[in-house]
Amino acid sequence: MRIAVGGFQHETNTFAPSKAPWAAFEQADSWPGLQKGPHLLTAFKGMNIPIAGFIDEAEARGHTLLPLVWCSATPSAHVTEEAYERVAEILLDALGYAGEIDAVYLDLHGAMVTEHLEDGEGELLKRVRAAVGPKIPVVASLDLHANVTAEMVEYSDVLIAYRTYPHVDMAETGARAAAHLDAMFAGLPRQAKAMRKIDYLIPLTAQCTLVEPSASIYRDVAALEGAILGNGRVSTVSFAGGFAPADIKDCSPTIIAYADTEVAANEAAERIAKKVNDSESAFREKLWSxxxxxxxxxxxxxxxxxxxxxxxxxxxxxxxxxxxxxxxxxxxxxxxxxxxxxxxxxxxxxxxxxxxxxxxxxxxxxxxxxxxxxxxxxxxxxxxxxxxxxxxxxxxxxxxxxxxxxxxxxxxxxxxxxxxxxxxxxxxxxxxxxxxxxxxxxxxxxxxxxxxxxxxxxxxxxxxxxxxxxxxxxxxxDLSKLHYKHLRNGVRVMPLGKPYTG
Incomplete structure (x- = not known):
């Protein structure tokens, strides 16, 4: 099949002192600088990064990949409007030039906030969906710290997030996205979707999957893949712990589940949501001066x-x-x-x-x-x-x-x-x-x-x-020390903390 491939990565701390301009996405730092054209398909070889895993897996399965654009910038405050719109324009133009395609894969973060948008990824997926129409599969990988929104879920067919923090499975996550897309080509029906938002924020250091409670939560997430629940088979489940230093309405941990039926997807999402809610007290940790x-x-x-x-x-x-x-x-x-x-x-x-x-x-x-x-x-x-x-x-x-x-x-x-x-x-x-x-x-x-x-x-x-x-x-x-203004009412800004009331 012909798969259009690209990515746009930024983790936005709205309380940080410096924004991400266009130049931040052009330059190389921990990852390569902005990539487009044929070189995009070889620039990430051997790297632990989602697009590298996707490319390797998709090519191994015999698919033809069509490069769009990929770029990232070091986490910071908001992405400037100019930078966002320039990248989005390059991506959508390349998508238009790609000709007939069978699917789109995007390597996204899931916590991008721009000067003009609270939900950078949701808007990007909306534009991609408008460009390709309702029938072309759109698949994206997400960071474990994504602040997943209803729009992100609506305008994609599946979102697949990392399961480790430290993120040692980034390339593996891209490969899982390629395998899921391949299953769709082979006849997997369009999957029912379920999403659950958690009503408390988790500090980054408490999300480490090497220790509890995250270690057992992610074991349960992985175990649900392929499970038969009620009247359907679960294809994939993700738990995004969220990126708490983002003062937006949708900031919070999120569970997203996909299955053959709504009943199965909802049951899978509920099981993980219950585990996360039951673990609230365990997400508090000691901080040293x-x-x-x-x-x-x-x-x-x-x-x-x-x-x-x-x-x-x-x-x-x-x-x-x-x-x-x-x-x-x-x-x-x-x-x-x-x-x-x-x-x-x-x-x-x-x-x-x-x-x-x-x-x-x-x-x-x-x-x-x-x-x-x-x-x-x-x-x-x-x-x-x-x-x-x-x-x-x-x-x-x-x-x-x-x-x-x-x-x-x-x-x-x-x-x-x-x-x-x-x-x-x-x-x-x-x-x-x-x-x-x-x-x-x-x-x-x-x-x-x-x-x-x-x-x-x-x-x-x-x-x-x-x-x-x-x-x-x-x-x-200590998230209780941040001056939030845009969270949804009722979210506790620390595990067991006080609810946000606007």
Missing amino acids: APDAVAHAIANAGEGGPIILADTQDNPGAGGNGDTVGILRELIVQNAQSAVLGVLFDPESAKAAAEAGEGARIRLRLGAKTGGADEEPIDDEFEVARISDGEFLATGPFYGGSRMSLGTTARLRKGGVEIVVASRKAQCADQEMLKHIGIEPAKLGILVVKSSVHFRADFGPLAREVLVVESPGPNTA
């Missing part, structure tokens, strides 16, 4: 791997800019030893360090330049230990296969503390982000990562202990 976390790490560091401090509120994978210095300041003040922080976004300091050269001692105003937190840069003297061009191949389960591009990168040293400073924002979720500049993570006493959960895929096996730290930054971990 920066002083207490650093003091604990210093007192307990030793042989056998680092104590990892997750700087979750400045996670570039959730809208942070990666340049707050709350934990770094504590490391220096408390005289931590064998400690590393990565990756700090500060192009100005990275450039100055590169110009000074390895071995130099230079005065810098480090970090805190983008307004992600109410703090001042660290004004101090640092030793330039190493310089890198920031180009390397990621090898961990999350970023693995991606040719990462951090720009000019410096390894700075202040006493027993080292800082990896990059010229491009990136979540610290792969050991090569440190190894490429001469740092061996397994030998550290303390490691601070600007990440919420994805770091656990590659760094987790090394860790003696993991502490989630509530240091200043725009990805607020």
Whole structure:
């Protein structure tokens, strides 16, 4: 069959300080830059990314793929109207040029908010559906953190979300989407749909599928695939935990189920919704202050791997800019030893360090330049230990296969503390982000990562202990501290928290 293939990825933190313009989608960072034309079909080979899994699986099944456009930008505040409309126009124009097609596959996130739209994906799917008509199957993969809307469900035939966080199954999810589409070509009837919205928000760090309650919830989700419920067979079920730092009406966890009959789809969705509702209290977790976390790490560091401090509120994978210095300041003040922080976004300091050269001692105003937190840069003297061009191949389960591009990168040293400073924002979720500049993570006493959960895929096996730290930054971990204005009434902004009332 002839399948049109594309994607448009952005996770929008409406409380973040910086928006996503057109240039953010053009440039390469953790993932390739904007792709279109025939090169789109080869650009993702070997990467853990949904479109890569879809392409491999669909081609293995003998289908012809027609490239549209694919692009992504680092999570941030709203996608600008100009950027959204330019990408949408390119995608729809390419769809028009594709000629006769049998299906459309889109690699989407599911939590895109733009300057002019609360539901970026719902609007995109609506336009695609209008272009191809009601009979052409439209299939999309979604991030586990999608804020799924009724429009997204209405204008697609099936939505299939990741089942792991850290997202080690992104390519696998794309492959599952290809297999489902192939089953439709082979005679699987148009599936009945069921959706259930959950009435409480879940902080990102509590959604980790390596621990409870998410671990057992996702086992139940997977077990429902192929089950016979009532008078029908269930084809696929997804539980999207939602992206809580998005102040929109549809922000919340969502279950979506597909089956041969409405009865089966509704029963599948109800089963998972009950499990999620029964688990509400288990989604609360301990948050450490920066002083207490650093003091604990210093007192307990030793042989056998680092104590990892997750700087979750400045996670570039959730809208942070990666340049707050709350934990770094504590490391220096408390005289931590064998400690590393990565990756700090500060192009100005990275450039100055590169110009000074390895071995130099230079005065810098480090970090805190983008307004992600109410703090001042660290004004101090640092030793330039190493310089890198920031180009390397990621090898961990999350970023693995991606040719990462951090720009000019410096390894700075202040006493027993080292800082990896990059010229491009990136979540610290792969050991090569440190190894490429001469740092061996397994030998550290303390490691601070600007990440919420994805770091656990590659760094987790090394860790003696993991502490989630509530240091200043725009990805607020305690959601009750956010000033929501647009949630639907009745949603509890934290598990067991107070309902939102507008």
